[in-house]
Amino acid sequence: MKSSNVKIIDITKKSNYEKYLYKCLSPIPFGKYKKRSEYLELAIPKGFHKKILIFNGEVVGQIEYAPAKVSGYPIIGDNLIVMNCIWVLRKAKGHNFGKKLLFSMIEDNKSASGFATIALENHWSGWFKKEQIMKLGFKPIDYIKVSHKLKHKDEYFKIYLMWFPINKNAIKPKCDKSHLLEGIDFCIAHPLYHPEKLKLKEIFIKH
Numbered sequence: 001m002k003s004s005n006v007k008i009i010d011i012t013k014k015s016n017y018e019k020y021l022y023k024c025l026s027p028i029p030f031g032k033y034k035k036r037s038e039y040l041e042l043a044i045p046k047g048f049h050k051k052i053l054i055f056n057g058e059v060v061g062q063i064e065y066a067p068a069k070v071s072g073y074p075i076i077g078d079n080l081i082v083m084n085c086i087w088v089l090r091k092a093k094g095h096n097f098g099k100k101l102l103f104s105m106i107e108d109n110k111s112a113s114g115f116a117t118i119a120l121e122n123h124w125s126g127w128f129k130k131e132q133i134m135k136l137g138f139k140p141i142d143y144i145k146v147s148h149k150l151k152h153k154d155e156y157f158k159i160y161l162m163w164f165p166i167n168k169n170a171i172k173p174k175c176d177k178s179h180l181l182e183g184i185d186f187c188i189a190h191p192l193y194h195p196e197k198l199k200l201k202e203i204f205i206k207h
Helices: 034-046 097-108 130-135
Strands: 006-010 049-055 058-067 080-088 114-121 139-148 157-165 204-206
Touching: 006 097, 034 058, 049 097, 058 097, 080 097, 114 130, 130 139, 130 157
Parallel strands: 080 114
Antiparallel strands: 006 049, 049 058, 058 080, 114 157, 139 157, 139 204
């Protein structure tokens, strides 16, 4: 594989890739929905970034991240960068593209204490699997066991707080678990997405 066939582009302020700020790699129609627009308006000026990985002219991977104060998750920490998402299409597996995206994020944030994200175990979707996030170098440091109020109500799964320190003196981040029960609204394709139409404060039940 020639390195010239692989490009990682920060699309945060590139209008020709604007649709990827609102649309991930899932087959969901492009649309500037309200909650995503509100999130980007808040987060971009404060350090949010999204990058896409292009392989042989096709977008096959993505990563987005932001300082903890404007991340998509209720994760708390000093000088902390939170990874909202990382995804490589299955057809592009085997090239270590996930690691390339991760290292690109780290390279841009060398002064950070570390990186945090979430991971899922026993969730019915195929995204954010704990074992996949661990392969990138993250370690689980806390979790909450939940079920969905409406979907797969009898199936319990765990949401993990994942940690990747780069400073040996870094203090571990924390997660506001009560807020996590509300789900997230920054991405319509996220497994923890809370549709506004549900009119519920919380969509998950703690067990």
